[in-house]
Amino acid sequence: MIDRNLRNLAAVLLGSLLALPALADTRQVEDAFGNAVAVPAEPQRIITLSESDLDSALALGVTPVGVVNGRGQATPPRYLESRMPAGIKVVGDLDNPNLETLLELQPDLILTGPVKPEQLAILNEIAPTVVTYNWGRPWQESFQRTAHILNQDAQAKTFIEGYEARTAEARERLKNHQGETFSIARWNPKGPSYMFKESFASTIVGDVGLRRPAHQQDAGHTHSMALSLESLQLLDADWLVIGTLATSGEAVEAMRQAEETPAFRQLTAIQAKRFGPVDGSLWTSTGGPLAAMQVIEDIEAIVGKADAEPVN
Numbered sequence: 076m077i078d079r080n081l082r083n084l085a086a087v088l089l090g091s092l093l094a095l096p097a098l099a100d101t102r103q104v105e106d107a108f109g110n111a112v113a114v115p116a117e118p119q120r121i122i123t124l125s126e127s128d129l130d131s132a133l134a135l136g137v138t139p140v141g142v143v144n145g146r147g148q149a150t151p152p153r154y155l156e157s158r159m160p161a162g163i164k165v166v167g168d169l170d171n172p173n174l175e176t177l178l179e180l181q182p183d184l185i186l187t188g189p190v191k192p193e194q195l196a197i198l199n200e201i202a203p204t205v206v207t208y209n210w211g212r213p214w215q216e217s218f219q220r221t222a223h224i225l226n227q228d229a230q231a232k233t234f235i236e237g238y239e240a241r242t243a244e245a246r247e248r249l250k251n252h253q254g255e256t257f258s259i260a261r262w263n264p265k266g267p268s269y270m271f272k273e274s275f276a277s278t279i280v281g282d283v284g285l286r287r288p289a290h291q292q293d294a295g296h297t298h299s300m301a302l303s304l305e306s307l308q309l310l311d312a313d314w315l316v317i318g319t320l321a322t323s324g325e326a327v328e329a330m331r332q333a334e335e336t337p338a339f340r341q342l343t344a345i346q347a348k349r350f351g352p353v354d355g356s357l358w359t360s361t362g363g364p365l366a367a368m369q370v371i372e373d374i375e376a377i378v379g380k381a382d383a384e385p386v387n
Contacts, residue, residue: 130363
């Protein structure tokens with residue numbers, strides 16, 4: 076949550092921003108909730124306050140001046156690290172940007188996920204702010220909205236056509252595995268959770284012809300409560316991936332300890348070597364176009380493992 080103690084600081088620094096030349100040309104766009112927002116026709120200094128906004132901007136060839144750290148990470152989403160040009164400023168953690176840093180960057184447009192009304196009001200005092208997505212909606216929808224806000228509709232259309240071609244290619248490569256079940260789990264300090272059937276990566280799994288197991292059909296885009304070691308069978312499927320948001324810390328240690336238990340080793344996917352560790356910040360968070368393409372690559376690599384036993 077934005078630190079309300081910084082309101083006074085925001086007001087003071089805002090005065091200096093108001094002295095800057097105003098952008099003459101604006102366009103009216105709609106945010107994810109149907110609200111009209113006036114944005115610069117050609118924004119030059121964009122700040123992205125969510126993982127999917129950063130993902131979308133980079134996919135469109137747009138370099139933000141400021142970004143936030145990824146969910147559960149002390150850096151921007153690590154799957155985007157190689158795509159980020161040097162010099163981009165980190166403005167704080169997801170859901171907790173630093174207002175002073177935001178103001179210093181003098182943005183002319185802020186892109187964000189869903190935030191509380193009071194937070195949105197503060198951000199709009201700094202620069203026009205657009206909520207680009209609503210929870211649980213397809214990544215294509217939010218990507219197209221972000222592209223429209225950035226006046227990049229044609230580029231988004233081209234990318235989505237490329238994604239559709241890529242999923243068709245993946246289905247052909249995985250033609251012998253169509254309909255097999257694919258379990259997606261995030262390991263937390265308290266134990267593993269499986270992702271619900273409308274979560275980001277789950278939609279990609281469906282697009283390439285695989286399906287989630289019957290015991291992972293909960294409606295929603297988030298994940299289950301943490302499972303006990305006695306309930307690990309709920310993770311099992313023909314194929315299994317497990318990720319953590321961070322690369323070290325309590326969740327990683329808890330996962331390593333569980334991997335040594337009989338309950339984990341007896342899972343069908345583990346015994347058959349139909350298992351793969353994945354980047355949890357990519358697979359179990361809110362994804363965008365670049366994440367979607369990477370998930371396809373990961374699925375092909377896991378299902379194509381040479382030492383994996385065939386599914387009966």
